[in-house]
Amino acid sequence: xxxxxxxxxxxxxxxxxxxxxGRFPIKRVRDGFDRAAHAELADAGVFSLRSDGFGVAxxxxxxxxxxxxxxxxxxxxxxxxHSLVDGVxxxxxxxxxxxxxxxxxxxxxxxxxxxxxxxxxxVAAGTIAGAVPVGRPLDPLTPVHRVEQLxxxxxxxxxxxxxxxxxxxxxxxxxxxxxxxxxCTDLSVAYAKERRQFDRPxxxxxxxxxxxxxxxxxxxxxxxxxxxxxxxxxxxxVDDVAxxxxxxxxxxxxxxxxxxxxxxxxxxxMGFTWDVDVHLYLKRAWVLDTVLGSVDExxxxxxxxxxxx
Amino acid sequence: MDLRYSASDxxxxxxxxxxxxxxxxxxxxxxxxxxxxxxxxxDTDWQRRLFDAGYAGINxxxxxxxxxxxxxEQLVYLEETTRARAPYVGVNFVGSxxxxxxxxTEGSDEQxxxxxxPVLRGDEVWCQGFSEPGAGxxxxxxxxxxxxxxxxxxxxxxKIWCSFAHIADYGELxxxxxxxxxxxxxxxxxxxxxxxxxIDVRPIDTVLGSSEFxxxFLDDVRVPVANRVGAENDGWRxxxxxxxxxxxxxxxxxxxxxxxxxxxxxxxxRDPAHRHELGHVVAELDAVWALTKRNVSRxxxxxxxxxxxxxxxxxxSESRQKLGDLSVxxxxxSALDIDNEFVVERLRTLAxxxxxxTSQIQRNIISERLLxxxxxxxxxxx
Numbered sequence: 001x002x003x004x005x006x007x008x009x010x011x012x013x014x015x016x017x018x019x020x021x022g023r024f025p026i027k028r029v030r031d032g033f034d035r036a037a038h039a040e041l042a043d044a045g046v047f048s049l050r051s052d053g054f055g056v057a058x059x060x061x062x063x064x065x066x067x068x069x070x071x072x073x074x075x076x077x078x079x080x081x082h083s084l085v086d087g088v089x090x091x092x093x094x095x096x097x098x099x100x101x102x103x104x105x106x107x108x109x110x111x112x113x114x115x116x117x118x119x120x121x122x123v124a125a126g127t128i129a130g131a132v133p134v135g136r137p138l139d140p141l142t143p144v145h146r147v148e149q150l151x152x153x154x155x156x157x158x159x160x161x162x163x164x165x166x167x168x169x170x171x172x173x174x175x176x177x178x179x180x181x182x183x184c185t186d187l188s189v190a191y192a193k194e195r196r197q198f199d200r201p202x203x204x205x206x207x208x209x210x211x212x213x214x215x216x217x218x219x220x221x222x223x224x225x226x227x228x229x230x231x232x233x234x235x236x237x238v239d240d241v242a243x244x245x246x247x248x249x250x251x252x253x254x255x256x257x258x259x260x261x262x263x264x265x266x267x268x269x270m271g272f273t274w275d276v277d278v279h280l281y282l283k284r285a286w287v288l289d290t291v292l293g294s295v296d297e298x299x300x301x302x303x304x305x306x307x308x309x
Numbered sequence: 310m311d312l313r314y315s316a317s318d319x320x321x322x323x324x325x326x327x328x329x330x331x332x333x334x335x336x337x338x339x340x341x342x343x344x345x346x347x348x349x350x351x352d353t354d355w356q357r358r359l360f361d362a363g364y365a366g367i368n369x370x371x372x373x374x375x376x377x378x379x380x381x382e383q384l385v386y387l388e389e390t391t392r393a394r395a396p397y398v399g400v401n402f403v404g405s406x407x408x409x410x411x412x413x414t415e416g417s418d419e420q421x422x423x424x425x426x427p428v429l430r431g432d433e434v435w436c437q438g439f440s441e442p443g444a445g446x447x448x449x450x451x452x453x454x455x456x457x458x459x460x461x462x463x464x465x466x467x468k469i470w471c472s473f474a475h476i477a478d479y480g481e482l483x484x485x486x487x488x489x490x491x492x493x494x495x496x497x498x499x500x501x502x503x504x505x506x507x508i509d510v511r512p513i514d515t516v517l518g519s520s521e522f523x524x525x526f527l528d529d530v531r532v533p534v535a536n537r538v539g540a541e542n543d544g545w546r547x548x549x550x551x552x553x554x555x556x557x558x559x560x561x562x563x564x565x566x567x568x569x570x571x572x573x574x575x576x577x578x579r580d581p582a583h584r585h586e587l588g589h590v591v592a593e594l595d596a597v598w599a600l601t602k603r604n605v606s607r608x609x610x611x612x613x614x615x616x617x618x619x620x621x622x623x624x625x626s627e628s629r630q631k632l633g634d635l636s637v638x639x640x641x642x643s644a645l646d647i648d649n650e651f652v653v654e655r656l657r658t659l660a661x662x663x664x665x666x667t668s669q670i671q672r673n674i675i676s677e678r679l680l681x682x683x684x685x686x687x688x689x690x691x
Contacts, residue, residue, distance in 0.1 A: 001318070001381045003599070003606040005310050057310045189680050204683040209676035210669065216680060217620045224603050224617075225596035231312045238312040247592030296585070303588030306575035 003227065005061065012054075013061045019044050020069035026277050032141050033073035033105060038088050041071070047078045056168055057230040060175035064223070067179020067256075068186075070280055072141035074105050076173050076291070077113060080165050084156055085111045085122055092150075093291070100146040104287075106131055107143065114150060120161055123153035139283035167245045170292040171233055174226045174252035177288055180281045181219040181255035184263035187278060188212055191267055202266075211266060215259045222248075222255035246293070246301035253295045256285035312602065314381055321378070322385045328362055329393040336396070342653060343519035345512075349434060349476040352399035356431030365429040366405065373413055373425045380605040384561075391565040398562060400473050400521075404428035404435035408481040408500075411551045415498070415539045424479070424500065436477035438468040438501060438525055439548070446670050448483075449492045449545060453527060455484035455499065457534070462486070462499065464530040470664070474510045474523035477503050481551070482532070487542050496544035500536040507531070517647065517656045552666070560625050561601055563661075567629050568594050570654065574632070578639045586635050593628040597621060616679050623671040626661035633658045 005013065023040055045052060046066070049059045059079065066075060077091035087110030092103055095116045103112060109125040131145040138144075157165075189212055192203030202208050229248035232239045260282025264271035271278050289295055314322070337354070340347030359365040367386050369375020378386065398405060409428045412420055427433035444451040453466025464484055474480065480501040487495030503510070507530040513522045539547045571591050578584050600621055604614035633655035637644040644652050662668040676682045 001312055001314050001384075001602065001606065002609070003310060003312060003602045004610060009310055189682065192682065200686050201683055203676075204685050206669070206673065206685055209680070209682045209685075210672040212680055212682065213623075213672035213675040216675060217624050220617065220620050221593070221596045221600055221624050224600035225592065227310060228312060228595070228599035228602070231310055235311060235313055238314075243591075243595070246588075247595050250589065250592050251596055299585050299588040299592065300581075301588065302592045303575070303584040306584075306587065306591065307572060308575065308584075309577055309579050 003231070009058060009061050012058060013065060016044070016046075016062050016065040017068070020065055020071065024069045024071050026070070026280075029070055029072060029141065029280070032143070033108060035088065035108060037071075037073060038078070038108070041073070041075070041078075046075070047082045049079065051083050055230075055234040056171055057227065057234050059168075059172050060226055060230040063172040063175035064179040064182070064226075067176035068183045070141070070180065070183065070277075070284055072284075074109070076169050076176070079172060080169050081111075081113055084120075085113070087111060089113055089122075091115055091291075099148050101148075101150060102134075103128070103131065103145045103147050104142050106145040106147075107133075112150075112153075113156070114153060115162055115165065117162065118159055119155055120157035120165070121153035122156045123151050127151045127153075139280070139287045141280060141284065142287050166292055167233060167241060170245050170249040170298075171226065171229050173288055173292050174222075174229065174249045177249075177252035177256040177285060178219060178223045178226050180285050180288075181215070181222060181252070181259040184256070184259035184278065184281050185212065185215040185219055187281075188215060188263045188266040191270075195268075208266060211262050215262050218255040218259060222251040225251045240305055243302055243305040246298040246305070249293050250295050250298035250302065253285065253289045253298075257282065257289060257295075260285050314385060318379070318381050318385050321382050322389055325364070325386060325389050326393070328364070329389060329395055332358060332362070333393055333395060339396075342648075343517075345476050345519070345521075349400050352396060352401055353431035353434065355396040355399075356401050356405075356429075360430045365431075366409075369409070369413065369425075369429070373421060374429045380609045384602065384605060387562055387565045391562075391569050394569075397566065400434050400476060401428070401431065403437050403472060403477070403481065404433065404479075407437060407551055408435045408479070411481065411498070411547060412500075412538060414550050415547045417538075419535075420500070420538060433478040434473060434476055436471050436474040436480045436503070436523070436525075438471050438474070438480045438482040440470045441467060442469055446667055448548075449496065451483055451485060451496065453482075453484050454488065455486050455497060455532070457486075458531070460534050461531040462497075462534060462537075464499070464501075464527045464532055466527050468525040468527070469513070469522075471510075471523045471525045472521045474503065474525050475512050479503060480525070483544055483548060486544075490542060493545045495542055496548070497541050498538045498544040498547045499532050500538060501530070501532055502536075505530050505532065516659060517653065560622055563629070564594065564597055564601065564621075564625050567625075567632060568598065570636070570651070571632055574636050574639060574651070580639070583635060583639050586631075590628055590632045590635060593624070594632070597625050597628060600624070619671070619675055619679065622665065623668055623675070626658075626668065629658050629661055 074090035077089050081089045088108055089111045090105050090109045091113045092101055093115045112123045112125055114121045114123055131147045134144040192208055193201050195202050226248040229244040232241045232244040263278045267278055270276045340351050366375030367378045368383050371377045405428055412424055441451050455462035455464045480503055482499045482501040484497050484499055485495050486497040507528040509526040511524045578587055600617050604617040607615040636651040637655050
């Protein structure tokens with residue numbers, strides 16, 4: 001057992017980190033997801049990780065970096081659907097929900113993958129009629145359309161594929177959320193060292209530094225959980241994959257949301273402004289908590305793996 | 310990055326599991342949790358059985374009689390002993406996880422030869438003498454003083470929160486040997502034989518009633534200079550070694566135990582709201598266990614568990630308290646009895662965010678050492 005990143009994984013992490021710093025600085029991220037961004041991410045191999053022979057643990061390393069950079073786009077669906085459909089794919093989970101469907105990134109999509117318990121249907125984006133853009137989406141980098149009715153599309157996967165996507169997709173989404181939680185910590189620590197009140201950095205006040213310590217610990221605990229889930233996904237014999245994955249998505253979602261709120265608090269009034277980046281992280285965390293199982297759903301999923309009276 | 314135990318880890322697991330299956334049925338009945346003489350007997354008897362079977366000092370080097378197990382074997386050991394509901398380290402805690410490792414690292418050869426083997430065999434029990442009424446979180450403010458008199462130190466003062474002092478043979482004692490030096494530089498680490506004249510031990514009634522904690526009053530207690538561990542006035546540095554053990558590894562068995570209790574709680578929790586919350590806490594405990602595996606992996610690579618060890622104590626203690634709160638809600642009015650296992654634990658775990666560095670002190674350490682934030686500055690009146 002060696003639960004540290006391997007040398008290859010460290011190289012992978014460093015490579016994708018410098019890719020994000022070079023190609024996806026926050027200034028560009030603020031322009032949103034487009035076909036050029038898709039092409040660059042595809043060239044970098046982000047979506048083809050599995051067919052290129054990487055494991056889910058490797059994918060978790062990559063997606064954490066995408067989360068740190070808060071890169072926009074239907075990244076997890078593109079990763080999951082890589083060998084299934086061509087072009088730009090997005091996903092929509094409909095189980096337990098009612099129309100209107102809130103479809104993300106519709107303007108950029110070639111294909112919308114509609115996911116329910118029975119399987120995956122591929123709907124050509126051009127065949128979706130009557131889509132109404134949401135004027136002000138919660139996350140400015142995740143544009144949303146309201147869609148009342150979806151065409152039937154073509155069945156491209158069965159319930160087994162859905163089960164796999166729900167596990168593997170939850171792990172990489174959780175990894176992205178850990179990156180968000182970490183970025184919120186880093187932004188806040190830097191701000192607390194720089195911002196002065198009462199003639200001293202606010203990061204010297206225990207009332208502030210304890211918030212920051214909790215953010216750091218929350219991100220680290222969530223990261224360990226996500227890596228454990230990824231390793232369990234890659235090697236099923238080591239643990240209960242259902243429990244590991246549910247715990248990881250739950251903790252990562254909670255860490256990203258809680259750290260997003262804490263980052264807002266540490267930034268004070270500036271944290272409440274559009275120009276400071278903190279809200280972009282918090283809003284993405286909220287969006288991703290609605291994807292592949294929420295904090296609440298996964299808490300119940302963990303409980304379902306335990307004994308009952 | 311993987312979580313797969315090696316073939317030799319699994320062979321160790323098989324062998325240990327078989328030993329536990331043979332041994333546990335022969336154990337005497339467990340004493341009541343507040344029968345301290347009985348608990349000493351029971352816990353040291355268990356320690357002796359571990360020793361005879363070659364499992365004592367699982368993480369101790371062979372030269373000190375330990376097994377020198379690899380970090381992953383230590384995790385296997387914890388998993389299996391917890392799964393089998395074997396006894397906990399109990400009264401051997403300070404000796405095997407605190408004083409022992411400190412003497413191993415900082416003691417003289419004579420001290421190692423004299424004090425380590427009896428800890429492993431369960432012959433001698435240790436207690437802690439660090440905190441004082443005026444030196445809690447600010448431990449370095451301790452005032453118990455030791456004055457050199459020939460080949461002895463004469464010690465006067467008062468210690469508090471001394472776990473197991475009422476049943477211990479030796480204590481790890483911090484004393485002030487240089488009252489004029491800055492507070493961190495005048496401290497010395499001594500081995501205190503608990504039968505020395507002038508020691509008065511008074512158990513502390515805690516929120517549980519009886520407890521392992523005691524006050525220890527020291528009145529002209531003569532401690533041989535030969536009992537000094539490390540150099541005079543170097544005790545603070547040595548204490549940091551002790552704390553690194555305590556915060557890094559001593560909570561791992563607690564964590565494994567908490568995960569077992571969560572499983573037990575699941576078996577009686579029906580209310581969906583309770584189960585929801587239990588799922589939440591279990592995920593947290595699983596994650597801290599994963600973080601522990603990460604620390605262990607890091608320690609196997611470069612000898613130190615790294616940043617993660619600082620975080621485990623804070624994360625574990627808070628999750629454990631959530632489990633405690635939930636457990637008494639699940640029990641409803643069955644919780645009105647301290648002797649219920651879950652109720653004892655709920656009360657006992659109130660101390661987890663206080664002992665071994667409060668959560669507030671942990672946050673100071675994390676924010677200053679890991680995040681590089683400045684220390685809080687004193688206020689000037691203006």
